[in-house]
Amino acid sequence: MENPEQNTLAGLEAIPESATRQNVALPEPAAIAEGERAAQPAAGTGVPIFEVNGTSIYYGSFRAVTNVSLTIYEHQITAFIGPSGCGKTTVLRTLNRMNDLVVGARVEGEVSYRGENLYAKDVSPIAVRRRIGMVFQKPNPFPKSIYDNVAYGPRINGIRNKSELNEIVERSLRQAALWDEVKNRLGNSGLGLSGGQAQRLCIARTLAVEPDVVLMDEPASALDPIATGAIEDLMKEIKDKYTIVIVTHNMQQATRVSDRTAFFSVLVNPESDTRTGTLVEYAPTERLFGDPQDDRTKAYVTGRMG
Amino acid sequence: MAGVTTEPQQVDLREPAGWRRTKNRLATWLMVLSFVLVIVPLGFVLVTVIAKGASSINWSFLTGGPIPAVVAPAGVGGLGPAVLGTIEITAVATIMAVPLGVLAAIYLSEYGGRNWLAAFIGFLADVMTGVPSIIMGLFIFTIWVLHFGLSGFAGSLALGCLMLPIVIRSSYEILRLVPNSLREGSYALGATKSRVTMTVVLPAAIGGIVSGVLLAVARAAGETAPLLFCIGAAETANANVFSGANTALPLQIFSNANQPYVGAAERGWGAALTLIAICFILMIAARLVTARFARYSH
Numbered sequence: 001m002e003n004p005e006q007n008t009l010a011g012l013e014a015i016p017e018s019a020t021r022q023n024v025a026l027p028e029p030a031a032i033a034e035g036e037r038a039a040q041p042a043a044g045t046g047v048p049i050f051e052v053n054g055t056s057i058y059y060g061s062f063r064a065v066t067n068v069s070l071t072i073y074e075h076q077i078t079a080f081i082g083p084s085g086c087g088k089t090t091v092l093r094t095l096n097r098m099n100d101l102v103v104g105a106r107v108e109g110e111v112s113y114r115g116e117n118l119y120a121k122d123v124s125p126i127a128v129r130r131r132i133g134m135v136f137q138k139p140n141p142f143p144k145s146i147y148d149n150v151a152y153g154p155r156i157n158g159i160r161n162k163s164e165l166n167e168i169v170e171r172s173l174r175q176a177a178l179w180d181e182v183k184n185r186l187g188n189s190g191l192g193l194s195g196g197q198a199q200r201l202c203i204a205r206t207l208a209v210e211p212d213v214v215l216m217d218e219p220a221s222a223l224d225p226i227a228t229g230a231i232e233d234l235m236k237e238i239k240d241k242y243t244i245v246i247v248t249h250n251m252q253q254a255t256r257v258s259d260r261t262a263f264f265s266v267l268v269n270p271e272s273d274t275r276t277g278t279l280v281e282y283a284p285t286e287r288l289f290g291d292p293q294d295d296r297t298k299a300y301v302t303g304r305m306g
Numbered sequence: 307m308a309g310v311t312t313e314p315q316q317v318d319l320r321e322p323a324g325w326r327r328t329k330n331r332l333a334t335w336l337m338v339l340s341f342v343l344v345i346v347p348l349g350f351v352l353v354t355v356i357a358k359g360a361s362s363i364n365w366s367f368l369t370g371g372p373i374p375a376v377v378a379p380a381g382v383g384g385l386g387p388a389v390l391g392t393i394e395i396t397a398v399a400t401i402m403a404v405p406l407g408v409l410a411a412i413y414l415s416e417y418g419g420r421n422w423l424a425a426f427i428g429f430l431a432d433v434m435t436g437v438p439s440i441i442m443g444l445f446i447f448t449i450w451v452l453h454f455g456l457s458g459f460a461g462s463l464a465l466g467c468l469m470l471p472i473v474i475r476s477s478y479e480i481l482r483l484v485p486n487s488l489r490e491g492s493y494a495l496g497a498t499k500s501r502v503t504m505t506v507v508l509p510a511a512i513g514g515i516v517s518g519v520l521l522a523v524a525r526a527a528g529e530t531a532p533l534l535f536c537i538g539a540a541e542t543a544n545a546n547v548f549s550g551a552n553t554a555l556p557l558q559i560f561s562n563a564n565q566p567y568v569g570a571a572e573r574g575w576g577a578a579l580t581l582i583a584i585c586f587i588l589m590i591a592a593r594l595v596t597a598r599f600a601r602y603s604h
Contacts, residue, residue: 096494098490098493098494101489101490101493103419103420126496126497126498127496128496129493129494129495129496130495130496131496133494133495134490134494136487136490136491136494138487140485140487140488140490140491141491142488142491142492142506142510143488143509143510143602144509144602145602148602152492152495152505153495153496156495156496156497156498156501156505157496189602190602191602202491205491205495206494206495209495209496
């Protein structure tokens with residue numbers, strides 16, 4: 001039980017990795033994704049977007065996450081669940097190099113995105129984040145108008161054309177199911193919105209740059225059930241355009257929206273009294289909740305722990 | 307247990323008497339007392355300056371010249387040269403010190419990190435805040451006035467040296483208050499560091515930065531000591547800030563207020579009121595400008 005490698009392997013063995021690896025080399029991943037999705041049910045495999053292999057993440061000398069390996073597939077919603085301090089947010093922030101902003105953060109092992117090593121020397125975190133967007137736990141609209149909040153991303157990417165910006169703002173707000181509520185007050189401050197609206201504004205802001213992947217860090221944890229429902233519906237609607245990875249504390253939410261679920265847990269070393277997060281089990285959501293292979297997953301999903 | 311009826315419980319929701327209540331009231335009264343103690347001298351200064359200075363204020367006092375000799379009775383000449391000098395010297399000092407100071411604060415807050423250079427600059431700015439203004443004047447006297455002569459610009463340099471650390475320190479504190487979540491939100495959209503700073507951090511902090519800048523400008527506009535060595539004493543208006551002696555309102559207050567003549571005393575009060583009014587007008591103007599920048603921040 002103390003060996004993290006065995007635990008992560010237990011969860012991964014079920015995934016036919018050899019089959020998915022071959023797809024990376026093929027020239028048209030998007031076309032294959034279409035074909036794969038038509039042929040397979042939601043929980044099946046597709047084009048791998050992220051491949052995390054034997055990755056450990058450190059903050060200074062503190063090892064926050066130990067030896068995580070998992071593959072995230074295109075046009076799926078992948079949920080990370082687990083108790084507090086198990087490193088799920090840390091792993092998420094590794095996927096678009098947000099952890100670069102934390103002084104002393106360091107990644108060991110392999111993290112690749114569409115076959116490219118994200119932590120290679122010549123990879124620019126700016127370019128990475130333009131393709132891999134992120135929605136945060138606490139809504140963080142800029143102190144600008146609603147319009148300028150959504151237009152922010154396109155503008156930094158060089159779009160100046162007024163009508164083009166109008167179009168992007170409307171489309172993004174519609175995608176985020178916020179358009180009808182704000183269409184008459186686009187000039188008002190983004191800080192005047194309610195919590196749920198502000199979070200949807202942040203989602204619209206992320207979608208406006210048309211990312212490939214949307215990472216969501218507990219996007220609904222501060223919201224009421226109605227706003228949560230709106231955001232979950234939204235995720236299901238946009239997943240045929242985007243790949244979504246969501247961290248959630250809410251297991252019902254994981255079962256409602258996700259195709260695959262990764263369960264993380266905390267390993268405690270009683271000798272040195274250090275804690276580190278680790279991946280326990282990773283499987284299609286139905287199987288992880290219906291037929292968990294690991295005892296700790298079983299305890300967590302049936303509510304006996306955490 | 308079931309079926310047992312009890313008397314409705316009496317609850318007392320009044321504030322209980324005792325030490326807790328006493329402490330609470332004591333604290334409230336202490337705060338009221340402190341407020342009064344602060345406001346009384348402030349109000350006293352303002353009322354006195356207005357009462358004694360208002361009578362000498364008129365258009366020719368504010369714009370006319372030349373500056374009369376201290377023995378001249380009230381109503382002769384005007385302090386126009388000093389008003390012009392104060393405005394131009396402070397403006398040039400502001401133009402030099404504010405961009406430098408704000409950029410230094412941005413470096414310290416956004417770029418410096420745990421860099422030794424940032425720590426060093428921050429330390430120097432703190433030390434500079436404590437340097438007496440007359441030392442700044444002497445410094446500029448030695449490195450500038452001795453070589454290039456008295457001028458308004460020398461005064462601007464001295465005032466700029468005074469303003470710089472205030473601008474750096476106050477802007478830095480405000481920039482640190484900008485929540486990190488805003489920076490992360492911008493980074494997550496693929497913004498570069500300079501973008502994040504220019505389009506998110508600075509606009510969010512602009513109100514506070516302007517407040518700090520205003521404090522520095524008001525402080526500089528009222529400084530006498532650094533100007534004593536640097537700008538000389540002109541009696542006529544000198545619109546060229548870069549050459550020739552100049553004069554400023556604080557110097558006029560200084561030279562008139564220590565004279566026994568009635569006319570000089572009245573001019574001193576008038577100059578004091580004019581200086582306060584200039585700072586006040588400046589403050590309102592800057593508030594109006596920042597209100598436009600900060601209209602989305604609440």
